[in-house]
Amino acid sequence: MNCKTLVVELEDYLDEELDSELRTSIEVHLAKCKNCKLIVDTTKKTIQIFCNSEPAPLSEDTRHRLHDALVKKLGRPRA
Amino acid sequence: MSTPKMNATGEKSPQTRAPLPSQVVKEDEPILVAAAKAGDISAFETLVSRYERKIFRLAQNITQNREDAEDVMQEAFLKAYEHLSGFQGNSRFYTWLVRIAVNQALMKLRKRRPNQVSIDEDVNTGNDLIPREIEDWGPSPEERYKQSELAGILNSTIADLDPPFRIVFQLRDIEELSTEETAEALGLSVPAVKSRLLRARLKLRQKLDRYFRRSENQ
Structure with missing residues (x-):
């Protein structure tokens, strides 16, 4: 395993879809290569930050328009 | 065919992501x-x-x-x-x-x-994916920003991605669809989803680096 081959396998490594042999080989490389370790750690962090980000509340106007559209379709005001 | 990493409730493994209560x-x-x-x-x-x-x-x-x-x-x-x-x-x-x-x-x-x-056109995922001169972000770089500031950073960062990469990232890593579900939803092959996702993740990592690198914030 080297830096180039790690990138080829990185997608499956991040998604935990590698067999144990390949996974171990990557982890051995990561223990030696500071650059690749930082790439993996900061990429995991990137995914985590986006995944954990909460969607902003809808504006009142947007909620009202959604409400009106649903009333028309569903036939009665939302609770 | 790869196996989606879902647990019994349909959530991804918590190793790389810790869902908030509202996401469960x-x-x-x-x-x-x-x-x-x-x-x-x-x-x-x-x-x-x-x-x-x-x-x-x-x-x-x-x-x-x-x-x-x-x-x-x-x-x-x-x-x-x-x-x-x-x-x-x-x-x-x-x-x-x-x-x-x-x-x-x-x-x-x-x-x-x-x-x-065109989401299904061939896109150049390139061979220039190995970044250099990487800096550590520290354990919780997002905590350096207020919630509204962080939301602004994430919105502008993802907006910078080209649609084929942005949409795949959105479905896989924000909406947490499996690779197969994402491929089906977008009419793409599984390998195409994977290559776009890797490119998107590395691009976003690179874009966030300027906000989260330790040396910029100490």
């Missing part, structure tokens, strides 16, 4: 869907309230246009209601709803920019 699939979803299918309007309204913010964000991230995003959200919920009887429950209701919203959003995007957006 609520156990009552199948009950609400069954009630809505049987004509209980308030059950459908509960589903709308639960997912409206996420569907709006999804639409906003795909279309990059607030007005279009609002239309997409409305159309997605109306279509979901209209076709609810055809929902077989083979996937989560939310996954089904996301697919409807993605279709609506892609139609908007293509209508607005007919010559610029």
Whole structure:
């Protein structure tokens, strides 16, 4: 395993879809290569930050328009 | 064919992501869907309230246009209601709803920019993926920013990605669809989803680096 081959396998490594042999080989490389370790750690962090980000509340106007559209379709005001 | 990393509740492994309470699939979803299918309007309204913010964000991230995003959200919920009887429950209701919203959003995007957006065209995922001179971010770099500042950073960062990468990232890493579900929703092959996702993740990592690197913040 080297830096180039790690990138080829990185997608499956991040998604935990590698067999144990390949996974171990990557982890051995990561223990030696500071650059690749930082790439993996900061990429995991990137995914985590986006995944954990909460969607902003809808504006009142947007909620009202959604409400009106649903009333028309569903036939009665939302609770 | 790769195996989606989902646990029994349909959530991804917590090793790389720790879902917030609002992201965890609520156990009552199948009950609400069954009630809505049987004509209980308030059950459908509960589903709308639960997912409206996420569907709006999804639409906003795909279309990059607030007005279009609002239309997409409305159309997605109306279509979901209209076709609810055809929902077989083979996937989560939310996954089904996301697919409807993605279709609506892609139609908007293509209508607005007919010559610029093709999600299924070959894209250059390039061989220049190995970044150099990486810096550590520290354990919780996002905590250096207020919630609203962080939201602004994430929005502008994802907006900078080209649509084929942005949409795949949105479905896989924000909406947490599996690789196979993402491929099906977008009409792409599994390898195409994987290569776009890797490119998107590394691009976003690179873009966030300027905000999160330790040396910029000490």
